Amino acid sequence: MNLRPVRREDADALYRLLRTCADAAEQDEEVTPESVARQFDVPGLDIRQCMWVLPKDGQTLKAVVSVIPLCSEGFEVLHLGWHAHPSVRSLEFQERLVRFAEERAPTVRTRPDLPAVLHAGVRMQNAEKVQVLQKLGYQPVRWFLExxxxxxxxxxxxxxxxxxxxxxxxxxxxxxxxxxxxxxxxxxxxxxxxxxxxxxxxxxxxxxxxxxxxxxxxxxxxxxxxxxxxxxxxxxxxxxxxxxxxxxxxxxxxxxxxxxxxxxxxxxxxxxxxxxxxxxxxxxxxxxxxxxxxxxxxxxxxxxxxxxxxxxxx
Ligand SMILES: CC(C)(COP(=O)(O)OP(=O)(O)OC[C@H]1O[C@@H](n2cnc3c(N)ncnc32)[C@H](O)[C@@H]1OP(=O)(O)O)[C@@H](O)C(=O)NCCC(=O)NCCS
Missing domain, CATH: 3.40.630.30 (Gcn5-related N-acetyltransferase (GNAT))
Structure with missing residues (x-):
């Protein structure tokens, strides 16, 4: 898959992609142009090292995938997330995105002394994402209620x-x-x-x-x-x-x-x-x-x- 590391100048295109996915009820977190731009300034985290995008042309992104490392409970937790534009969102395409993230995960690690786990949080009604994760051997470990x-x-x-x-x-x-x-x-x-x-x-x-x-x-x-x-x-x-x-x-x-x-x-x-x-x-x-x-x-x-x-x- 021809994904490349995200760049600061992708912020607008990234916002449009996330906005489209939010409209499709894929996520409920706040997405604003400012919140997307702010991801480039989180202290202690260089998002350009752990987020990749799949450009369609200069103005449009087809997909984004990220693996964010955070430590907790003696583990390095690598938070996996992905969004694909509805026009390309087949199960097979999403599976390839997740496999890409898994391959890159070791490169984003900051605590190689700790055991590492991948975590992916998805809404239960998002049957496609659930299907992709189950197919790739992910186990449900925790439920969050809204x-x-x-x-x-x-x-x-x-x-x-x-x-x-x-x-x-x-x-x-x-x-x-x-x-x-x-x-x-x-x-x-x-x-x-x-x-x-x-x-x-x-x-x-x-x-x-x-x-x-x-x-x-x-x-x-x-x-x-x-x-x-x-x-x-x-x-x-x-x-x-x-x-x-x-x-x-x-x-x-x-x-x-x-x-x-x-x-x-x-x-x-x-x-x-x-x-x-x-x-x-x-x-x-x-x-x-x-x-x-x-x-x-x-x-x-x-x-x-x-x-x-x-x-x-x-
Ligand atoms: C959850 C939390 C905010 C509750 O604060 P609190 O000031 O103790 O809550 P209250 O005294 O107002 O409790 C009101 C009611 O909630 C329920 N409740 C609160 N703590 C409870 C406990 N440990 N076990 C069972 N019920 C509990 C009870 O019904 C209680 O009424 P009661 O004391 O008359 O039985 C506090 O325990 C906390 O900070 N937890 C860690 C952080 C956290 O989990 N925040 C919420 C994230 S979504």
Whole structure:
């Protein structure tokens, strides 16, 4: 296959390809010209080393495939992703893309001292991608649920526990990183990202409409955080505006006091005030800290599922 490494000048063509694939309901992540361009500036990752494109002519791309290395749980996890233009999206073509990625995977590794696995996350309704992965020997290892909650339904305002305040507030990237890092550190396949990378992720959100709600002790210590952003209408299942809970974390010592409930309530209120029809959140179906139960208690219901498929690189 005549794929070549992606270049910065491919950003527009890449955006058009991803946009076409998103319209075909292949993915639900945000795709904007800015988000595509930003992929070239992630600290500690040179995307030109781990993404390849198949040009049709100078202006159009037929396909893109990427293998992104991230460390977690004593493994080097190589995140495999691919998108093919609907005009060429046969099973055989997609299989060749994945085989290409598998061949290139050893070249993107940054931690050859660790065992390496390939991970590919796909939406369950994307039968073609599921078929390709199964045919190539990938095993399903984890399910992620997308939950949603209509905002027109009423919600009862919870009272913050004594000794805490919850509300909209500003926090430094360092403070939020400390809370998120502690809260998620033993979660499945949680990549080890640096403060610099985390700050970059927050900065990129700065370009989108978003809000941070915080839970603090009376001594002003940050113990919980909830980050909510607006999705672009094109990415919303109902094509009406939706709000996405992008991060929710409470420090271990402060759990089961109702802080996440208060944070989520504030987030839902904010989303409603922005004119959103629903709030959405993605959760690991085996989240061991009870997140699934928390969301269902607040009226969230399952809307779609995605599966993470795994294959050992060896
Ligand atoms: C999930 C998390 C945010 C919950 O924070 P919290 O402040 O403890 O949540 P609340 O006190 O508001 O819990 C509300 C309800 O959720 C459910 N719940 C919360 N933690 C639970 C647990 N460990 N086991 C079972 N149910 C749980 C319960 O129904 C609880 O009500 P109850 O205490 O009256 O039984 C927190 O555990 C956390 O930070 N986990 C790690 C990060 C994470 O997984 N974030 C979500 C990613 S999608």
């Amino acid at each position: 939950l949603s909650r209509p905002l027109r339904e009423p919600f009862t305002r919870p009272i913050p526990p004594a000794g805490y305040s919850v509300g909209e507030g500003s926090s430094s990237a360092q403070e939020i990183y400390t809370v998120a890092h502690e809260a998620f550190q033993d979660h499945w396949s949680q990549p080890h990202i640096t403060l610099e990378q985390f700050g970059y992720l927050l900065d990129t959100l700065g370009g989108e409409e978003h809000v941070v709600h915080t839970a603090r002790t009376t001594a002003n210590e940050l113990v919980g955080v909830c980050l909510t952003r607006l999705r672009h209408a094109a990415q919303c299942a109902s094509r009406a505006r939706e709000a996405e809970i992008a991060l929710l974390a409470v420090l271990r010592a402060h759990r089961r006091k109702g802080l996440a409930t208060c944070l989520l309530h504030s987030a839902l209120q904010w989303a409603r005030a922005q004119g959103c029809g629903a709030a959405v959140i993605s959760v690991d179906s085996e989240n061991w800290t009870g997140a699934d139960r928390l969301y269902r208690k607040l009226g969230f219901v399952e809307r779609s599922r995605s599966v993470v498929y795994r294959k050992s690189l060896s």
